[in-house]
Amino acid sequence: MLFPSKMVEVEVLLHDSVKYDVLDAMQRNGFIHITTHNIENLESANLSGISTKIVDYEFRISKLMEILNISKIKKNGMLASLKPEPPERYPAKHRRREEIIKDAEETLNKLESKILELYSKWEEINAGIEKLKIQREQAEKLKPLQFDISYLGEGPYAYITAGVAKNLEHLKKLESKGKIAMWSVAEGKKKEIDYIIVVVSHMKDKKELESALRFAGFAEFELKGWKGKPDKVLKDMEAKSKKLSKEKEKILTELRILRKDVYPHLSVLKDDLYNEKVKEEIHPKFGKTVYTTIIRGYIPKVDFENAKDVIEKSAKGLALIKWKDANGDDVPVKYNNPKIFRPFQAFVDMYSTPKYGHIDPTIIIAPIFVAYFGITLGDAGYGAIMAILGYLLWRVFGKYDWTNRTLGSILFVSGLSAVVFGIIQGGIFGPLNSYNLISRYIQYQPLLDPMKDAVTVLVIALIIGISQISLGLLLGAYHHLKFKDYGAFLTSEVSWFLLLPSSAIVIGNAFGWWSFDSTTVTIGWIVLLVGLVFLVGIPGKLVDKNHSINAMFFFDITGMVGDWLSYSRLLALDLATSGIALTINLFAGIMSSMIIGAGSMVCCLPLIIIGLALFGLVVRTRDSKKIGIAAFLLVLGLIGVVNIQAALWLFIAIFLIVAHIGNAMLQSLGSLVHSLRLQYVEFFSKFYEGDGVKFEPFREIRKYSRVVNSGGVKK
Numbered sequence: 001m002l003f004p005s006k007m008v009e010v011e012v013l014l015h016d017s018v019k020y021d022v023l024d025a026m027q028r029n030g031f032i033h034i035t036t037h038n039i040e041n042l043e044s045a046n047l048s049g050i051s052t053k054i055v056d057y058e059f060r061i062s063k064l065m066e067i068l069n070i071s072k073i074k075k076n077g078m079l080a081s082l083k084p085e086p087p088e089r090y091p092a093k094h095r096r097r098e099e100i101i102k103d104a105e106e107t108l109n110k111l112e113s114k115i116l117e118l119y120s121k122w123e124e125i126n127a128g129i130e131k132l133k134i135q136r137e138q139a140e141k142l143k144p145l146q147f148d149i150s151y152l153g154e155g156p157y158a159y160i161t162a163g164v165a166k167n168l169e170h171l172k173k174l175e176s177k178g179k180i181a182m183w184s185v186a187e188g189k190k191k192e193i194d195y196i197i198v199v200v201s202h203m204k205d206k207k208e209l210e211s212a213l214r215f216a217g218f219a220e221f222e223l224k225g226w227k228g229k230p231d232k233v234l235k236d237m238e239a240k241s242k243k244l245s246k247e248k249e250k251i252l253t254e255l256r257i258l259r260k261d262v263y264p265h266l267s268v269l270k271d272d273l274y275n276e277k278v279k280e281e282i283h284p285k286f287g288k289t290v291y292t293t294i295i296r297g298y299i300p301k302v303d304f305e306n307a308k309d310v311i312e313k314s315a316k317g318l319a320l321i322k323w324k325d326a327n328g329d330d331v332p333v334k335y336n337n338p339k340i341f342r343p344f345q346a347f348v349d350m351y352s353t354p355k356y357g358h359i360d361p362t363i364i365i366a367p368i369f370v371a372y373f374g375i376t377l378g379d380a381g382y383g384a385i386m387a388i389l390g391y392l393l394w395r396v397f398g399k400y401d402w403t404n405r406t407l408g409s410i411l412f413v414s415g416l417s418a419v420v421f422g423i424i425q426g427g428i429f430g431p432l433n434s435y436n437l438i439s440r441y442i443q444y445q446p447l448l449d450p451m452k453d454a455v456t457v458l459v460i461a462l463i464i465g466i467s468q469i470s471l472g473l474l475l476g477a478y479h480h481l482k483f484k485d486y487g488a489f490l491t492s493e494v495s496w497f498l499l500l501p502s503s504a505i506v507i508g509n510a511f512g513w514w515s516f517d518s519t520t521v522t523i524g525w526i527v528l529l530v531g532l533v534f535l536v537g538i539p540g541k542l543v544d545k546n547h548s549i550n551a552m553f554f555f556d557i558t559g560m561v562g563d564w565l566s567y568s569r570l571l572a573l574d575l576a577t578s579g580i581a582l583t584i585n586l587f588a589g590i591m592s593s594m595i596i597g598a599g600s601m602v603c604c605l606p607l608i609i610i611g612l613a614l615f616g617l618v619v620r621t622r623d624s625k626k627i628g629i630a631a632f633l634l635v636l637g638l639i640g641v642v643n644i645q646a647a648l649w650l651f652i653a654i655f656l657i658v659a660h661i662g663n664a665m666l667q668s669l670g671s672l673v674h675s676l677r678l679q680y681v682e683f684f685s686k687f688y689e690g691d692g693v694k695f696e697p698f699r700e701i702r703k704y705s706r707v708v709n710s711g712g713v714k715k
Contacts, residue, residue: 001363004356005336006301007326007695011037011294012311014319019293020097023279025314026295028094030699031307033332034297037287045286045293050101054280057104058273064111065266067119071255087400090264092271092705100272107269111262118251118258125248129241131222136237138162138221141196143230144185150227159206162198166217171199174212179205267704275700282698297698298332301325331356334695341366343406351680352690359475361688365679368468372675373668374417375461376573378450379581381429381438382664383418390415414671425450425574429660430581435589437656450574451582457571465567465682466500469560472686473497479687487544491537496560498531563682569674577667584659591652 010032014022026032037044095103139149142162151160165171165184174180180201188194197218201209226233287294299307304323311319333356335345344366354360377383393408426432426446432439450457473493480489505524508514516524533539535556540547550556684690700707 001337001341002359003336004333004354004360004692005695007298007331007334007356008301008304008323009296009326009331010299010304010307011296011322012319013292013294013322014315016291016293018315018318020279021314021316022295022311022319023282024094024096025310026698027275027279027700029307029310030697031303031310032295032297032299032698033695034282034285034295034698035330035332036285037294037296039287039294042287042289042294045283045288047280047283050097051277051280053101054273054276057101057108058270058277060108060112061104061266061270061273064115065263065270067115068255068259068263068266070119070122071252071259073256087703088263088267089702089704089706090267091708092268092702093709094707095272097276100269100276104269104273107262107265111258111266115255115258118255122248122251122255125244125251129244129248132237132241132244135221135223135226136234136241138223139226139230139233139237141185141187142198142221143234145183145196145198146229146231147183147198148227148229149223149233152221152223154203154206157203158200159203159209160198160200161213161220162196162223163218163220165195165197165213165219168195168197168216170212170215171197174201174205174209180209180212271702271705275702278698278701298326298695299323300334300695326356329355329691330693332695333360333692335360335362337362343409344369346406346410347676347679349694350676351684351688353692353694355689355692358479358689358692359687361475361679361684364471365683368683369675369679370414370417372570372678373414373671374419374421375570376577376671376674377414377418377667378421378425378574378577379427379429379664379667380419380422381427381660382577382581382667383415383420383422385415385661385664386418386668387412387415411668418671424448425578427578427581429656430585431578433582435582435585437585437588450571451578454571454575457574458568461567461570462564464570465564468567468678468683469563469686470500472683476687479689485544487537487540487547490534490543491540491547491550494539495531495534498527498534499557502527502531563685566682567678569678573667573670573674576670577663580663580667581660584656584663587659588652588656591648591655 012022026034141164142149145162149162152162153160168182168184171180171182175182180199182197182199184195184197186193186195199209199213223233226236228236285296287296308321308323311321333353335342337345337360341363345362347365347369348354348360348362374383377386390408390411390413393404394412395408398405398408422428424447426444426449428436428438428442430436431449431451432442432444432446448456448460473496477489477493480486480493502524505516505520506528509516509521509524532553535550535553537547537550537553541549
C-alpha cells in the first residue's frame with residue numbers, strides 16, 4: 001500500500017505471422033504498459049498497409065454517428081439534469097480484423113450516401129431557417145416605413161436600398177443636393193442610436209450614394225425575392241418558416257428511424273475500428289527484423305504469470321519471452337491502494353506521479369486531509385451541507401462520470417469530518433450562542449471552542465504540524481537509506497532530528513515556557529551545535545565526496561520555521577468560518593429586533609414599486625434572469641402589506657439560508673485548498689520524489705459498446 005505495485009520488465013520476440021494475435025490478446029486483457037524498444041541499431045516497426053483504410057473508415061463511421069445523433073431526443077428540465085442518463089452501450093463480441101474491415105466496407109456502402117443526403121438536406125433547411133430568422137428581424141424594423149419591399153434593388157433608372165446606418169451626415173448632404181430621397185427611423189439609446197433607412201437614387205448617382213453609405217456605416221438588408229409591404233412580407237415569412245420547420249421535422253423523423261435501426265451496429269463498429277487503429281498506432285514503439293517483432297513493456301508482478309500464459313497461448317509457440325524485475329526511474333507506476341483510498345490518488349496525481357520504488361503517500365494524506373478539512377471548516381451545519389453535496393456528486397452525478405464520483409466521495413467523507421469537528425468545537429451554523437437560533441434547541445458545552453480557546457487550538461495546530469513534518473523527515477530518511485544516499489541522510493534528516501528537540505529545549509527554557517536543569521540545557525546546546533554542523537553538510541561531505549556543502553543553511557532554518565508556523569492556518573480558517581457565521585447570525589438578530597413596531601405600508605411600498613419596475617424592465621429587455629428577483633421583491637412587498645412581521649421573518653429566513661450556504665461554499669473551498677497546500681508544500685517537500693511515469697496499459701477501450709460472451713449487435 002505504501003509503495004506502488006512491483007513491476008516486471010518484459011521483452012517479447014515473436015514471429016510476424018502471430019503478431020496480430022498477440023497484440024489482440026494483449027489489448028483484450030490489458031496487462032502490459034508498452035514502451036519503446038531499447039535495442040541499438042534496430043529499426044522501429046512501421047504501420048501496416050491497411051492502417052490508412054482503418055483510420056478512414058473510423059472517421060466516416062464517426063461522422064455518420066454524429067449525424068444520426070442530431071435526431072436524438074434530449075430530455076429537458078430540472079429532473080433530467082438531476083438524474084443523468086446512462087451512456088448508450090451496446091453488446092458486442094470480439095472479431096478479427098478481416099471481419100471488422102469487411103463489415104465497415106459493407107456498412108458504409110449501404111448507409112453512407114443515404115445518411116449524408118439527409119444531412120445535406122437538413123443543413124440546407126437549417127441554413128434557410130436561420131436566414132429567414134434574420135430577414136424577419138429586418139422586415140420587422142421596416143414596419144414603420146410602409147413601402148413595397150419588392151422595389152428594393154436596381155432598375156433601369158433607379159436604385160433603392162434599405163438597411164441600418166450609424167450616422168446620416170453624408171446621406172443628408174446628398175439629400176440636400178436633391179440626389180437621393182431618404183426615409184429613416186431612429187432606434188436604440190441616446191449614445192447608441194441606429195437608423196433604419198430606405199434610400200432612393202437615380203442610377204447615375206449610384207456610385208456617389210454607395211460612397212456615402214460607406215461613411216454612414218451602412219449594413220444592407222437582404223430582402224430580395226419578397227413582395228409587398230412589411231406586414232404582408234412578415235406573414236409570408238411566417239408561412240415559409242412553418243413549411244421549412246415541417247420539412248426539417250420530416251428529415252429528423254427519418255434520421256430518428258434510421259438511428260433506431262443502425263446506431264447500435266455503428267457504435268460497435270466504431271469501437272472495433274478505434275481499437276484496431278490503436279493497434280496500428282503502437283507499432284512505432286516495436287523493434288523490427290525481417291521476420292520478427294520485438295515488444296518491450298512492463299507488467300505488474302502479480303499479473304505476470306497469467307500474462308505469460310496469454311502471450312504464449314496466442315503466439316502458438318512462436319514467441320520468446322524474456323523478463324526481469326523492473327528497476328529505474330522510467331518504470332511505470334501502478335497504484336496499490338485499498339478501494340477506500342483510491343479517490344485520494346487524484347490528489348497525488350495532481351501534484352506528480354511518484355517514482356517507481358518510492359513512497360506513494362496516498363494512504364498517509366487521505367486521513368490527514370480529511371481531518372484538516374474537518375478542523376478548518378469546523379462547523380457541523382456546513383459539514384452536513386458538504387456531505388449532502390458530496391453524496392449527490394458521488395451517487396447521482398458521478399454514476400457515469402469519474403470526476404464527479406471521485407470529488408463527490410472525497411467531499412462526502414470530508415463533510416462528515418467537519419460534522420464531527422463541528423460538534424467538538426460547538427459550531428452548528430455558527431457558534432452556539434444567543435445569536436444562533438439553533439441554540440434554543442441544542443445547548444451543550446463544547447469540548448474546544450476556537451472563539452474562546454484560540455491559543456489552545458493554535459498549540460494543537462502547531463503540535464500537528466511538527467508531527468507531520470517529523471513524519472515527512474522519517475519517510476525521507478527511509479528513502480535515503482534505501483537508496484544508500486548516506487550523505488543526504490546525514491544532511492537532510494539527521495541534522496533535523498538533532499536540531500528540532502535541542503532547539504525546543506534551548507528556546508523553551510530561554511523564554512520560560514518550560515524549565516530544565518542546567519545539565520539538560522547544556523546538552524541541548526551541544527546537540528544544537530552538532531545539528532548545525534550536520535545541516536551545513538560537513539558529515540555528508542565526509543561520507544560522500546560528491547556531496548556539496550550547504551552554504552545557505554540559514555535559509556533552511558527559516559524555511560523549516562515557516563513550514564511549521566504554516567500549520568497555524570488550521571486555526572485561522574477555523575476562526576474565519578466561526579467569525580463569518582457569527583456575523584451572519586448577528587445581522588439576522590438585528591433584523592429580527594426591527595420587527596417590533598414596524599409599519600407595514602411604509603416599509604413595503606418601496607419593495608412593491610421596485611418589483612413592478614423590475615418586471616417592466618424584464619418585459620422591455622426580455623431579460624429572464626431578473627424575473628426571479630422582481631417576483632421575490634413583489635411577493636415580499638405584497639406579504640408585507642398584509643403582515644409586515646411575516647414578510648420580515650421570510651426575508652430573515654431567506655437571508656440566513658443564502659448567507660450560510662454561501663459561507664459554507666466559500667469556507668469549504670478554503671479548507672480544500674489549504675488542506676492540500678499543507679500536504680504539497682510542508683509535507684511532500686520533506687520526502688516526496690515525483691515525476692514518475694503512470695502505468696497506462698495497452699488495453700481495449702470501448703466507449704459505445706461492451707463485450708459479451710455471446711450475442712452482440714447484428715448487422
